[in-house]
Amino acid sequence: MNIPTFKLSFSLPSAPLRKAQTFLERHALLIITLVLVAISIRYWIYFYQNGLGLAYNDARSHLDIGRRVVEGLKPGLAQLGSVWLPLPHILMAFTIWNDFMWHSGLAGALESMISFVVTGILIYKILEKLKVGMLGRVFGVAVFVLNLNILYLQSTAMTELLLIATTTAGVFELINYHEKEDILSLIKSAFWIMLSTLVRYDGWFLFLYTALLVVIRAWSRKGYKMSEGVFILFCTLGGFGIFLWFLWNAAIFKDPLYFAFGPYSAHAQQDQLAEAGVLLTKHNLWISLQTYWYAMVFNSGMFPLTAGMIGAVVLWLDKKIPLRVRVATTALTAPLIFNILALYLGHSVLFVQNINGNTWFNVRYGIMMIPSFAVFAGYLLKRLKPLQWTIIGIFIFVTVFQFVSKDAVTIDDGRVGSSQKNVTEVSTWLHNNTADKNGFILISAASHDAIIFSSGLPMKKFIHEGTGTYWLSATSDPDRWARWIVMRTNDLNDQTFKLVKKSEAIDKYNLVDSYPFADIYELKPEYVPQLQTKPLFIDKSL
């Protein structure tokens, strides 16, 4: 039976369509930027409203560090501290003076949000450089953006997105340099990598790795003399942040390596974990590999990770791309090498379920490879053109399920893993019982920054390690300075307890409440009249 086929047809003049196409291509970056901004704001509001934006203990600490720079008993740059690198807190300082910006977490999230948008743009630009078509570029951006872990962390005051943005910018300029060999790109690359070295120690490894790539490139093209010059140029700017950090530690803590070996350093923490026998990755390459593999899978998702890995191999084997550019793109794998090395050497701790029992800790480190996978997946789309709609379709398919099942390991890490700290009870007590009374609260910021943040009290209400003379006075004579003491009784890791214990003034306090994370002591009424309740010391520090 022959049934005639009817067609619904219409014609459009091609000129306006071509114009529209040209417009879209010309303004693609602007459109993508606007979309990313909208997504970024929408998700910040979402996580602000459901309270998850401040779930991470570290997010609250970062915000407190930023706040202490501008407000407190002893505000100033010295409050930037020694353990965490300073750039995120310096950037926060511009907005964190505002109480809403502080307590909503927006002061910290803002830099993550900007970094999110910038990274999306950079992924687009890198793929453009690799001559990937519009669809592949947009797909690469989508792999990065349509990831709940990325969307969550961009809504928090954590440092991952800032690190991702600065490292991706550094690698982008490095690719530019390898392609065009212009010194300006090299300087730009060094600048961004310098910034990344001031965000997290991952940046330090990237600096070393990229310096090596730069030397190899210069040497292979122009010999030793030239490579020496290029190396010095690159390292002078790229390593400037590291130099400043050494200098800072020497100036403030009288030890340039204080950040590495001080009492609050990661090294000290890892030593404790190693002693407790839970640092399984230390000197065990297989478990280190396995741990980071799991972290990457849980953060990226199995499909984007697989597409990214295949894309990387396809890219590195593609002889149509100059070898020097392919070599430069290996810098995208720096986070992978760094994290495995850090775990193996015992400088980093990462717990994932199935390896470390039933808990999460720092699993967000696995997020660092997502921009790389996004770039490689975008490239894969270019090379597997006949399969591109299949790849896109399956990506949409799994992404829909990621969003439907709200699968974000970083949220679990922040909510129920070891990275969370529910201090609501103790901070609520402080808020309800100290806000309208005179007197300071003695507390260790190193141990209880989350309590300080969650109490909603002004920073100047607290005497902590960063308050210099106040801290020294209050820990030696607590009853003269502190109306309340918050500490973990009998825990020598809590600096307040460690020092107050020696003063024997604790008898002058009543234990008013006891919580899982801290006990609250209040000065007995008969000692209150002698108490100092106003700031006394003139700040002469930085």
Added chain:
Amino acid sequence: MIKRIFCLIFFVSLVLLLGLAVKGDKSATGTGIAYQTGHNTQVSGPYEASNSTSRYALTEALVDNHTIFLNDELAAFASPDLVQFNGKYFTIFTPGVSVIAAPFYALGKVVGFPQLFAYFTINLFAIFNVFLIARVAYRLGASFYTSLLSGFLFLFATNALPYSMTFTQHHMSVTFILLMVLNSIEKRSFLRNIMFGVLFGVGILLDIPNIFLAFPLVIYVTWKHFELHHIGEKIKFSLSLSVIGLAIGLLPMVALFGYYNYLTTHSFTMLGQTIGRADAFQSDLAKQIDAAEQRREEQQNVDKNQKESSVASPFSTRRQLLGLYLLLISDERGWFYYSPVVIIGLIGLWLAFRQKETQPLAVNLIAIILVDLMTYSMFSDPWGGWAFGPRYLIPATAVACAGIGKAVTHFRRDFLVLAAFIILAAYSVYVNGLGVMTTNSIPPKVEAESLNKPIPFTYTYNIGLVEQGTSSSLIYHLFAAKYMNVQEYLNFFYGVTGVIALGLLALIIYEHTNV
């Protein structure tokens, strides 16, 4: 003509070979065949798993009681794959398999073999799949004999074999997906679109995830109706209205499904599965299994809080790492562990993908495999309960096997590759022969180890059963047991399978040497 005669001989060989593995046993009293009158759910029988009994119970209810609801006896038989709603019991599965098999069951009742006839439906679909795969392989560029070899190895070298003896959806799903594949590569016409819509609709009635598996084909077929032409300074967009045929074919099936849902759950859109299993008739063993499953979930570490915050969905991307490991390489359910011959098929698909003429078909087939893998790697139970091999990957297996012909044709002069192929095929036949001759009910590792009396969780369980002299074969019990033990019967089965496979291979080499 010779090829037609050969096809006929091949068909008869398939029927006979498959017949050797049909499940059944004499009754304890020695009269008749026990499984056709009673509901004996012992291991290695046709009723050993509830994914068969639950569907079979619906067939019985349809034919015997003229209802879709199960009485207490049938409900107990279907348990735990049973739903209780508004005081009525019905199967947790979609009704497709049971409805298609109903006429065969009714015919079987007339001659006194209802179970055999009902299960024979699946055998028929399995044999039909062999030829469908051969057809797809041929369209991928394989030669005549290699195409048949592709289909043959699907049925005898993968876990499609043990599942051809169960009353489950797998073979029927494969049939409808392959028919859609073949339909999709043809030029679009109104009638062809209606047929595609019907096939898709029936696929949904067979198993809900077929929506996902067939979705790449649906998009591909729909897309083919759009055209874009540059005519001078204008661009002409055309949509062939024959696309409506897809909806016309699909709608009656959807309506039928909606009506079935309405009868069972009082809602056109609510599926029985969403209500959950009824535990009214759970045996002690089933309760033990449930407890073990719960332990397995705990060990899977699907985070409690994540669970609470999630929309009720059986699919989660968090499970994909474990899911892919289990489905691809594990000794519990790994695709490459149970049927490594599919590797050759995947190579064949890649070769077809590289050729312009076969690329669109290869893309669709690769898409089906990827969707199948992604879907079930996210599924809460990638094991498929107590099963043999990755039963959820049977559609992907069928599609991958279609590539075997292409690969063998391509490497026909490369004896190293051919040797590797023969080794992989022989191993695959060996493993899946064990399954079909004994049992499909192999527990996941954590459940096997949690049982009061732990049992193996790989096909070593089947090896153990063979060594104990346990066989599920009706022919063996009725006739062969007098002359040989189970191992010898299995060897005979391997021998015949090997002769057919090697015969086809010899014909391939002969065919090409002559060319």
